[in-house]
Amino acid sequence: MSGPTASAPRSTEQESTAGWAPTPALGRAVLLAGLLLVAGVLLGRVDLVVLAAPFALGTAYALRRRPTALPQVWITSAEDGPLVEGGEVSAAVGVGNPDTVDYDVVVVRSRVSPWLRISRAGFASTEPADAPPPAETSTAAGRGRSVADRPFVTSVPAEAAVDLELAGRALRWGRHPVGPAGARVAAAGGLLVSRAVITEPVGVRVYPRTEPFEAVEAMPRAAGLVGAHHSRRPGEGGELAGVRVFAPGDRLRRVDWRVSLRARQLHVAATLSDRDAEVVVLLDVLAEAGRSGGVDGAASVLDTTVRATAAIAEHYLHRGDRVSLLEYGPGARRLRPAAGRRQYLTVLEWLLDVRAEAAQHEPYDQVFGPQLLSSDALVVVLTPLLDERSAQMLARLARAGRFVVAVDTLPADLTPPKDRGWAEVAYRLWRLDRETMIGQLREHGVPVVRWAGAGSLDQVLRDVARLATAPRVGGR
Template structure:
């Protein structure tokens, strides 16, 4: 990977003192040369003056050309398409020399999010403004060889990188690794300090702003084959019980004005000596509302391939459910049950799926001091025909109360338990383990009460985990309702 060629502008009015400071080497050289000269003059010893001459001449020769500009540093992510959990991250931290003197030493260091594990790093030549000797370019390229794979749990950017840089050129620190978790992760900031004039002058630290890297959640396999409880639109992939144009056969009836000729059933018509047509059921789309409970977080995230926290399960399950229903032509909307009350309007298609992934990158767990029900479920925000899939760890009593209120309001609700199954009990001695067991029992009782009130609660298990629940909800939606007189 080679970073972009950036033209390096040289300063028109050099400022030698701006951002540059003498090193201890310069102070020692001046002090030693001065002491030897003074001692040689006072004692009348020529040998001391001869010893001081190399230090004085070497310092003067090194300072004959002083730097006039600070180094440049910038970060360039090299990933073209969207990045998914477990995908390869590539980037380049570039350092440019816009000065008229060479940089004898370049020390570069960068910070990277712990969820971006950089496993390989090495310097590569960028671009230059003029023709430089090939030997200088080769020396800079081989100043620091590429670093091999690092041990698990560490990143190679935890240490500084050192090289040299000729004038009017740029060098790229090429980084490669893996993205371990979804979210917006910073790459940087990066800082650089350079030494010139034989190591007698050093620049101040030049720091660049971090660059955000978007990592989309990995979509877990999910497939719900059951019909929706109640389709709301006029087109889609779900078979409704309303007659209309579709692919589901509803029976054969006598031809009526307005029927299409291609619907004529000639076998029945010849046998009955009267035109009959095949009646079908209309295919209709549905609206799916995915409600994310962000009032609490539990568990520790281990990234892709590791343990999953509540937010990990919630975000990945939301992406899987949205992808499934959007692929079938349904409309999907997202809601946050929390103090932020963020919402994503219902829509369908590929663009909505990309919008869902972007929306999920900003999901954060935050407790609310008040009941956010009225703030989340405002007027005309939730269709009466929508299927509401609630992803909740059921760690807050307000979450259970919200599910009960939605069910009493006549909504089609499915609760998905996102609490990790391997949640470890506290290791403290004393009453901590007993309190944990009591909390577990209390939570099981709460789930049982929700099921008694008609709220189906199922644990997320990937493909087919909601089939049985959706089958029960669809059967209840189509069952005849008894009304009192």
């Protein structure tokens, strides 16, 4: 039992020491001192020995305390609250010196996602107050550039640490990595250099910016017993349905005394119950189009889809409705219906993993399995209508009696390819074919409206609610 225990410290020390290698400066110093000493002894010249003495003594003095421990590198991300597109992001790459020997030169470099524009970077010391400060390096970024992808140099005293602070702006939603980060150290007067120590990246969550969105209260049907939408069913609520004669079980606070005194019989005010609705937001992720320019630039299909989903979910969840999310794609991800602020935060987290992915087969049966979609739910489909299967899916939902609203997420400023030949003509023909497909969907009873923020769905929701409450005419 004592053998392995005694050999463990030596093994650890050997591994730590093995991470250090001599620099060319050490080789040159040893070679020059050795040549001068050998030449002085062979030739009997004392002046050559005197010349070799500074090199030998300087090398020996620098190597009197050799480092044994490699530097420690870590990445921390400061998240005081939810980070939204366009918000300020901050992170730090820490470098620690666990050894008893000072690190003369520390070179730190870190990769950062291009959607995190780092505009300020510099070292901040976290060492004891009585220790000497490190050599601080800071760089100001030019306009539209990130300063993170460059080496930063500092020094770290023994048993201390420094932080390379990175500050900038988040340009787009998603999970963006900060790192991997690495550091190399030179010690013993630059005669020894460590191997590169690399740490794993840290993800920064950037939530989509919710565009202003308001919609009318018209809903096709309501399913729950609580909520902000009025139903046709009598019950406890705030919408007056009429006045009727008092019946056993009625509450006294519902008695209409003015009508009761006039009719000389107790009458109560009848109300309609408040009921919540279920809203299903379906994200078409079969194709992507357009080039994302971040929060200040042009929006791609995924940008519009994700931001519109966040705005729609925020609106209906604020009104007490239940919201669920579905992906129309090979992944067929889904988020169960729920209400409240927790569901809104879950929606934002769920949207961070939205990716466009082509499917080799029809994903309809995979997405709309049995008992996954309520018959009373309002289905809002966010689709660019770039794939014929998306149009077929909308038509099948309409034929199944679902309340469907299609929101066109294709960028309005989508330009044709600039290739020579028939590219522009083919683009115009594709546009005409797409308009024909939208017209066919409207003939099938699927309203198609372009996303334009606040008020985009008002008229469509009124039409859908009017169709849902209209009496159905049966053939004889």
